Amino acid sequence: MITIETVSLDDARRVIDAGERAAREAGQPCNIAVVDAGGNLVAHVRMDGAWIGSIDISINKAFTARAFDLSTADLADNAGPGDQFYGIDASNHGRVMIFAGGVPLRRGGRVVGAVGVSGGSGEQDSAVANAAADAL
Amino acid sequence: MITIETVSLDDARRVIDAGERAAREAGQPCNIAVVDAGGNLVAHVRMDGAWIGSIDISINKAFTARAFDLSTADLADNAGPGDQFYGIDASNHGRVMIFAGGVPLRRGGRVVGAVGVSGGSGEQDSAVANAAADAL
Amino acid sequence: MITIETVSLDDARRVIDAGERAAREAGQPCNIAVVDAGGNLVAHVRMDGAWIGSIDISINKAFTARAFDLSTADLADNAGPGDQFYGIDASNHGRVMIFAGGVPLRRGGRVVGAVGVSGGSGEQDSAVANAAADAL
Amino acid sequence: MITIETVSLDDARRVIDAGERAAREAGQPCNIAVVDAGGNLVAHVRMDGAWIGSIDISINKAFTARAFDLSTADLADNAGPGDQFYGIDASNHGRVMIFAGGVPLRRGGRVVGAVGVSGGSGEQDSAVANAAADAL
Numbered sequence: 001m002i003t004i005e006t007v008s009l010d011d012a013r014r015v016i017d018a019g020e021r022a023a024r025e026a027g028q029p030c031n032i033a034v035v036d037a038g039g040n041l042v043a044h045v046r047m048d049g050a051w052i053g054s055i056d057i058s059i060n061k062a063f064t065a066r067a068f069d070l071s072t073a074d075l076a077d078n079a080g081p082g083d084q085f086y087g088i089d090a091s092n093h094g095r096v097m098i099f100a101g102g103v104p105l106r107r108g109g110r111v112v113g114a115v116g117v118s119g120g121s122g123e124q125d126s127a128v129a130n131a132a133a134d135a136l
Numbered sequence: 137m138i139t140i141e142t143v144s145l146d147d148a149r150r151v152i153d154a155g156e157r158a159a160r161e162a163g164q165p166c167n168i169a170v171v172d173a174g175g176n177l178v179a180h181v182r183m184d185g186a187w188i189g190s191i192d193i194s195i196n197k198a199f200t201a202r203a204f205d206l207s208t209a210d211l212a213d214n215a216g217p218g219d220q221f222y223g224i225d226a227s228n229h230g231r232v233m234i235f236a237g238g239v240p241l242r243r244g245g246r247v248v249g250a251v252g253v254s255g256g257s258g259e260q261d262s263a264v265a266n267a268a269a270d271a272l
Numbered sequence: 273m274i275t276i277e278t279v280s281l282d283d284a285r286r287v288i289d290a291g292e293r294a295a296r297e298a299g300q301p302c303n304i305a306v307v308d309a310g311g312n313l314v315a316h317v318r319m320d321g322a323w324i325g326s327i328d329i330s331i332n333k334a335f336t337a338r339a340f341d342l343s344t345a346d347l348a349d350n351a352g353p354g355d356q357f358y359g360i361d362a363s364n365h366g367r368v369m370i371f372a373g374g375v376p377l378r379r380g381g382r383v384v385g386a387v388g389v390s391g392g393s394g395e396q397d398s399a400v401a402n403a404a405a406d407a408l
Numbered sequence: 409m410i411t412i413e414t415v416s417l418d419d420a421r422r423v424i425d426a427g428e429r430a431a432r433e434a435g436q437p438c439n440i441a442v443v444d445a446g447g448n449l450v451a452h453v454r455m456d457g458a459w460i461g462s463i464d465i466s467i468n469k470a471f472t473a474r475a476f477d478l479s480t481a482d483l484a485d486n487a488g489p490g491d492q493f494y495g496i497d498a499s500n501h502g503r504v505m506i507f508a509g510g511v512p513l514r515r516g517g518r519v520v521g522a523v524g525v526s527g528g529s530g531e532q533d534s535a536v537a538n539a540a541a542d543a544l
Contacts, residue, residue, distance in 0.1 A: 001379060002280045002456060004309075005273050008184050037276075038310020039460050040188045044180040048144050052176040067461025081488045084530035087506035090497040091465045093365070107273060184274060188311050189339025193363045216353045225362040234359035258356035280456050312460045316452040320416050324448040 006037035007105060007113035011136060015105065015115050016045055019132030023047060023119065030119030030128055031058035034105070037112050039066045047119070054118035060095045061102030061116030061129075067092065069111045072102035073126055101125030103133045112136075142173035143241060143249035147272060151241065151251050152181055155268030159183060159255065166255030166264055167194035170241070173248050175202045183255070190254035196231045197238030197252030197265075203228065205247045208238035209262055237261030239269045248272075278309035279377060279385035283408060287377065287387050288317055291404030295319060295391065302391030302400055303330035306377070309384050311338045319391070326390035332367045333374030333388030333401075339364065341383045344374035345398055373397030375405045384408075414445035415513060415521035419544060423513065423523050424453055427540030431455060431527065438527030438536055439466035442513070445520050447474045455527070462526035468503045469510030469524030469537075475500065477519045480510035481534055509533030511541045520544075 007015075012034035019032040029050035034042045041059055046052075061072050068075060078085045079098040089096045100122035105113040117129040143151070148170035155168040165186035170178045177195055182188075200208050214221045215234040225232045236258035241249040253265040279287075284306035291304040301319035303326040308314050313331055318324075336344050350357045351370040361368045372394035377385040389401040415423070420442035427440040437458035442450045449467055454460075469480050476483060486493045487506040497504045508530035513521040525537040 001283060001384065002278050003275060004278060005275050008274045009181055011273060012181075036310070038188065038308070038312060040182075040310060041180065041191045042182050044177060045145055045148075046176075046178050052174065055177045064461065068459050085507055086484065087487065087497045087504075088465070090502045091468060091505060092461055093464070093502060096461065112273065187340050189336065189364055189368065192365070193360070196363060212358065215359065225359045230362045230365060232359075233363060235357055281453055284453075310460065312454075313452065313463045314454050316449060317417055317420075318448075318450050324446065327449045 004037050005107055005110065005112045007034060007042060007136070009042055012042040014135050015132045016043060018135030019115065019117060019128050020045070020047060022128045022131035026120070026124055026128065028120040028124050030117050030125070031055050032128070032132060033058040033062045033116045035062040035066050035114050037066070039063050042113065050119045057097060057118035058116040061097045061118060062114045063095050063116070064097045065102035065104045065114035065116065066111060067096070069104055071104065072097050073100035073122070076100060101129050103129040105133055105136050107136065140173050141243055141246060141248045143170060143178060143272070145178055148178040150271050151268045152179060154271030155251065155253060155264050156181070156183060158264045158267035162256070162260055162264065164256040164260050166253050166261070167191050168264070168268060169194040169198045169252045171198040171202050171250050173202070175199050178249065186255045193233060193254035194252040197233045197254060198250045199231050199252070200233045201238035201240045201250035201252065202247060203232070205240055207240065208233050209236035209258070212236060237265050239265040241269055241272050243272065276309050277379055277382065277384045279306060279314060281314055284314040286407050287404045288315060290407030291387065291389060291400050292317065292319060294400045294403035298392070298396055298400065300392040300396050302389050302397070303327050304400070304404060305330040305334045305388045307334040307338050307386050309338070311335050314385065322391045329369060329390035330388045333369045333390060334386045335367050335388070336369045337374035337376045337386035337388065338383060339368070341376055343372070343376065344369050345372035345394070348372060373401050375401040377405055377408050379408065412445050413515055413518060413520045415442060415450060415544070417450055420450040422543050423540045424451060426543030427523065427525060427536050428453070428455060430536045430539035434528070434532055434536065436528040436532050438525050438533070439463050440536070440540060441466040441470045441524045443470040443474050443522050445474070447471050450521065458527045465505060465526035466524040469505045469526060470522045471503050471524070472505045473510035473512045473522035473524065474519060475504070477512055479512065480505050481508035481530070484508060509537050511537040513541055513544050515544065
């Protein structure tokens with residue numbers, strides 16, 4: 001038997017709230033999603049005016065960051081033509097996102113969930129996701 | 137040109153908060169989701185201990201209630217063998233839920249979104265969804 | 273933060289081994305799958321001669337049993353025409369199995385994973401799954 | 409009539425065991441999957457701590473290596489922009505993996521199945537898959 005820690009709904013809300021603040025300061029409405037240690041959705045919000053196409057992306061960025069325990073920005077660096085993970089986005093039934101905005105949530109060095117942000121540029125999404133993750 | 141009213145993230149949160157209170161009083165952790173007038177997810181929460189299989193169901197119950205502007209309990213009454221909408225759950229790529237827990241959100245007689253609840257019996261899910269909808 | 277227990281690969285192997293013994297005694301080759309507390313696959317075997325169509329079914333029975341913390345035989349009792357969960361098999365992208373053979377794995381009253389068996393009649397699959405689950 | 413040889417569950421287990429040993433020596437927990445001559449899953453294990461996103465990838469690397477009777481590393485060399493199989497990963501419903509870690513299992517010159525490994529770098533996955541394949 002293995003014992004693991006995973007985010008609660010309270011944790012997810014704190015992470016999302018911090019993401020919302022960062023998104024508002026950046027003037028960029030976003031979708032923000034948090035998954036638990038099992039990769040399953042805990043909470044999601046779409047800020048007023050954020051893209052509807054980003055609902056799915058935010059949830060899947062969070063999934064990806066937990067599925068591989070790394071940021072989707074880092075995955076992006078390894079998923080281009082000629083890279084070692086080129087083509088990984090064909091796996092997992094379209095749930096693997098290979099662009100910035102998904103960040104693992106860590107506690108004591110272990111991944112306990114992940115946050116995914118989608119709504120602006122890759123740089124903006126990363127900044128919002130990192131601000132969100134810092135609030136864990 | 138058409139003008140429509142639709143729920144904001146603030147509205148969705150008020151609805152979800154009311155649903156959570158009802159679920160806690162019933163001692164039944166739930167997934168609760170709100171979609172807007174376009175049927176697209178605005179916010180979702182999974183209460184601690186709620187089923188992971190209900191994430192998708194709560195979101196799709198909300199979609200269904202808005203997609204057809206009726207409660208999924210009412211749709212259930214028309215979707216059994218021999219009924220007029222029998223087989224409707226094969227449509228919309230698996231997003232049509234034909235059991236109780238999805239309720240339209242109305243303002244001034246018009247549907248402005250919907251809430252979907254999944255976590256307990258059909259009766260419990262309906263009760264939580266109705267309590268949530270009343271908070272709009 | 274929430275702390276949960278989940279099956280290890282060693283646990284999954286012990287469960288699968290017990291299932292294989294029961295299947296051999298019944299003379300019915302089966303697919304046997306174990307998922308963890310997050311609903312994600314830990315291990316799978318297809319015994320020689322077992323149906324290839326049952327690979328997916330065994331994995332999804334295990335998923336379903338964990339997704340809703342109940343046996344798929346019990347879910348079946350609530351998912352027929354007129355029942356409260358009729359139509360639930362349209363959810364979760366075709367992963368919800370509403371016939372016997374998926375059983376939660378419990379430790380100290382909590383669900384720590386699930387086992388799914390597919391290969392014979394519903395009765396046989398249930399018997400094998402229960403024998404497997406008892407070995408946890 | 410055609411007679412084909414294909415791996416048994418015992419063969420699959422021997423292959424997986426060898427892969428696990430190689431993965432442990434490399435200090436890299438992996439998902440390891442074996443498919444038969446029909447490309448269908450025979451057995452899968454996820455070592456404790458291995459990525460959940462790699463479940464699907466390991467199974468599909470094995471499928472790919474059997475589907476085209478070549479290693480996925482070799483396929484990768486032909487699947488980049490401008491290459492003869494560029495875009496092949498859009499086929500077969502997302503099951504074609506075009507990066508290293510899938511290796512055919514051969515007996516007497518014929519392919520009798522395949523092994524897929526996912527969990528580390530492309531180089532690590534290949535090394536583990538080759539060690540696994542050697543145990544057939």
